[in-house]
Amino acid sequence: MLFKSPSVELKAKYFSLVETEEDHFAALYDVARDPNIWTQHPASDRWKRPVFYEFFQLALQNELGCFTIADSRTSKVIGSTRFYAHDPLDVSVRLGYTFLARQYWGTGANQLIKRVLLDYSFKYVESVYFDIGESNLRSIKATEKLGAVFWQKAEEGKSVYLLSRAAFLSRRPSLVSV
Numbered sequence: 001m002l003f004k005s006p007s008v009e010l011k012a013k014y015f016s017l018v019e020t021e022e023d024h025f026a027a028l029y030d031v032a033r034d035p036n037i038w039t040q041h042p043a044s045d046r047w048k049r050p051v052f053y054e055f056f057q058l059a060l061q062n063e064l065g066c067f068t069i070a071d072s073r074t075s076k077v078i079g080s081t082r083f084y085a086h087d088p089l090d091v092s093v094r095l096g097y098t099f100l101a102r103q104y105w106g107t108g109a110n111q112l113i114k115r116v117l118l119d120y121s122f123k124y125v126e127s128v129y130f131d132i133g134e135s136n137l138r139s140i141k142a143t144e145k146l147g148a149v150f151w152q153k154a155e156e157g158k159s160v161y162l163l164s165r166a167a168f169l170s171r172r173p174s175l176v177s178v
Helices: 022-030 049-061 109-121 136-143 166-172
Strands: 009-012 014-020 066-071 076-087 092-100 125-134 150-154 158-164
Touching: 009 109, 014 109, 022 049, 022 066, 022 076, 022 092, 066 150, 092 109, 109 136, 125 136, 136 158, 158 166
Parallel strands: 092 125
Antiparallel strands: 009 014, 014 066, 066 076, 076 092, 125 158, 150 158
16 A cells, blocks of 8 residues: 655645645644634644644654645645555545645635545545544534545544445545546
């Protein structure tokens, strides 16, 4: 499975995703320091620099990689997302820790970005799971728009949503075009 690699660069209409590097911290924190991004998130204090720095360091250590998202029209960094918890027995991976600048909320950006990530991941896995805080209605709605369905409750007030390859491919034409 080839998730983390400096050569992996994903492109969606208007957006590029590149492997996160140490020098992306300032640009990512510039987005993440907006407290409104984290209001529905279990880690609602992630806008604080020390908390975000720890989050960022864990992203760099993530064996499956983390992507820095940029608006390809402006080259401005607008957020981040990552793969994690690959399960070779279940032929699955988890996708999450996504955050986007508020100006991109409600624009279809999340669907475009997630679609390219899902197209890529379904080359290697049969299922993608999303861990979402139960009160994070924005993320729940966005994930359901992709075709994911509630799968089970998890620890710490989170729910797990599941998207199978078959379900994703069956809905793909109805997703935002790339």
